[in-house]
Structures are given as structure tokens and as C-alpha cells.
Amino acid sequence: MQVVTRSRTLDPENLDTLAQWVARVLEARRVSFSEATLLGGGAIQENWRLVADVEGGPREGRHTWVLRTDAVARISLSLDRAGEFGVLKAAHAAGVAVAEPIARCADPEVIGAPFLIQAYVPGIAQARRIVRDPALKDFGESLAERLGSELARIHSITPPREDLSFLPIPMLPPARNEVAKLRNALKGATEPRPALEYVLAWLDAHAPKPEPITLVHGDFRTGNYIVNEGRLGAILDWEFAHWGDRHEDVGWIMARCWRFGNDALETGGIASREAFYRGYRSAAAMPIDETLIPYWEIMAAAKWATVAVLQGDRYRKGGENSIELALTGLMPPEMELDALDGIEALIATGDPRWQ
Amino acid sequence: MAVKRIAAETLIELAVETLRSELQPVLPSEHRYTAAMIANALEIARREILMEGETARWELLDEVYPQGDGDMKQLALDIRSGKVDGTKVPDLRKKLRAILIEELAIRNPRFLKTRQNQQ
16 A cells, blocks of 8 residues: 555554545445545645545445545634535535535544545646746636636625535624634734734725625635646635635735735736636626725735734644744734735825725 | 854854755755755744844834833734824834834845835
């Protein structure tokens, strides 16, 4: 059996309990694994590729799956695996390009943490490889257009939804609700960030008029989708999904901090803004107000700065001795600078909404 | 030939140079990211040792808390509560930005340079 280890939760040498659990859930006689490989990426959770042989039941045959588990510590802004599975099922049913959700396990005894299993989708997700692909000039615009239309499909999911009743309906206007969530997450933070607090106060005071809420992916950006030979494979990482303002997702993928150095390509470092907007318009029931996107880009910078503070605290006080977490914890001034400059630029437009 | 002092910052500089020139080229691809993180961490530590003070931070704290009874934590709390804002502290945004510039000079000067070139 091929085993590539860097295990924290799943023990690739001891998959019998997992196999029995999967067999029971899939109504199979027997399940065995011939490969378990820890995939890269995912600072918050582990991703394992599993090759499974299923004997009997509706899924009989050989399958390649991805098992995603919570890491040692989670940050307060993310959904648990059960929530993520529910959102994935809703997105899959709405025709969004996601890896098919197959099973979820809330019992931490099976492998040591709750997890979910999805179909494996081939391709690459690493942002730096995508934005530095020499063929990007050939596929970037069409990929961004497709991403735009996929996002519009995600935003077609609206409350009330019984299957998504675990997602709280915001009691405040969506933008103010996001600010409240970030402020709450920062309450116990180790490193005080006055600039981030300034940005949050500005965002709160200049929140756009509330619009009908939709499902918001919450982490829709380069690095969180799979590309296979220039084409979209699947949208990943649904753990930040919530009900909110659809402009939030657009601001997130456009934000400078998610262009990975390709600053001129404003859609996630891969393409023009217009390509993404074109795709969104082609599939959207409600158009987006493009003049609001710079506001949501500032929100994106504030959110990433907050997540970086929390990731740093996983090292500072969470007992996770990781150089990656420690370095992430030093990143907030980068996003804070972008946010302050974004505020300056909006004020300079003279638009009364931002004064 | 001048005699070199083997100071902490010199040792770190040498460690980074050695990592980059001797180890990184021969490392298997799955370890290159970790090696890059180690080099980055060492360089931040070296710049922190050489840091000359946090002028912008202290100037703002002195302005907001002239009695010396406030620190960055208090400032963050006071901005959140609205006690400190742009009407009470002129050019607050610019002053906070100056603090970020100081931090980035230590934590990520390359990022700072990119942003300054874009302006």
C-alpha cells in the first residue's frame, strides 16, 4: 500500500475503522483502501486522497475520494464538517461545480476528528501554480468567466432553506453583520491591531444598503478551486459559507491580497474584472452593483487580516508549533495597509456614500 | 582586511545565505516551501534585531494618551468603542498607516516596496 505520511489526525496505517464506517454508510459489504495520501494545502484542516474499493451496495467499484478533516484547532469563523457537508449538498443540487459530497462523520472516534468524504476531482488548486502558469494568458479570461457564472449559481441559493437551517440568518444588515463577526473573533486576540479596528469601524459606519441575502461561499478565490488543463474542475473549501450579501464573494476574489502578485489581473490574479462580471451577468438572477465591489474588497482585506490574527494565535496560544502559522500571524499589516488605502481611494471618489 | 564581528544578525544572515545557496537548490520540491518559510522567518528575526525603534507607534500613543496611560491594546479598544476616531485625532488614518509601514519594514519589506511602486 502506498502511504505518504505527515499525519496529524488520520493514521494511514490503520484505516480499518474508517473502512468499516464507510461500508456501513454506503450500504456496502466491504470497503478497502489501497492508497491514502496527505494532500498539500489547508492550514485549517487535513485533506487526504483515498483510493477505495467498494464491494456491494449502490456505489460498488473503485473510487478516488478526498477525506477532509478538522485540524488540531479550528478558528471561530469556520463551519464544522457537518455544516460544510450540508452546504456542499445544497450547492451540488443547485448545479454548482463541486466535488460530489459522499459521506460525513460527526463521530470523532472513527479517525480522531469529524470528517467528510467527497469525490476526488483531478487538477491543481495551488494559487501560485495557477497564477504563474505560462498558459494562463490562454485560459485566464474564460476561466474567470466560468467562475463568475458559478458564483451566480451559488447566489441563486436563498433562504429560507430547511436543509440549511443551521446557517444563522443575520440579524443586522449583512455588511454590519460581517463586521460584528470579525470584531467578535478578534475579542480574545493576542496582538492588538488598532488599524484593523479602524477599518472595521469605517466599514460599519459605511455599510451599504441591505439587499436580499443569498448563500455566500465566504472563501471564493484562487486557491480554492481546481483547474484542470485550463478548465474549472470544482469549487472547494466551503467552510466559511453563510447567508449574506452576494457582493461579499465578488469583493473577496477581486481583493488585492488574493491576486498572488498578479496585481494587474484583478480577478484573483488570473483575468480582468470584466471577464468575471460577464460570466456573473450571464447566469445571475440579480445583477451585482459594481460600484459596491471596492467596499467589499476592503471588507475582504479586513477579514483576511482577522483570519491571519487568529491563525497566529493558534501558534501564540493554541499550542500548534507551526512556522507557517507563526508567519501568517505576522501578515495583518499587509491587509491593513491595503484596506486603509482602499478607504482613502473610495473617499477620493467624492461619492457621498463613502464620506 | 576588516575583522568581522560575529553578531546575532550576522549569524542569521549567514544561515539564510547558506540555506539559499547550498540547501534550497538540492532540496526535493515538497520541502522547498518549508525552506522558503525558514529563510523568511530568519530574515524577519534579523531585521527585528536591527530595528531602530517604532517612532510612528510612540508618536501616536503619546498624542492619544499624553499621560502615558495607553498602549496599543487600549488604542484598539478605544477605536472600537468610538472613543478615538478621526474627529478626535486629526489624520488618524495616516498615523495608523505610518505604524503599518514601520511594521512592514520588519515583517515584509518586499510587500511594502511593491505597494510603494504601485502608488
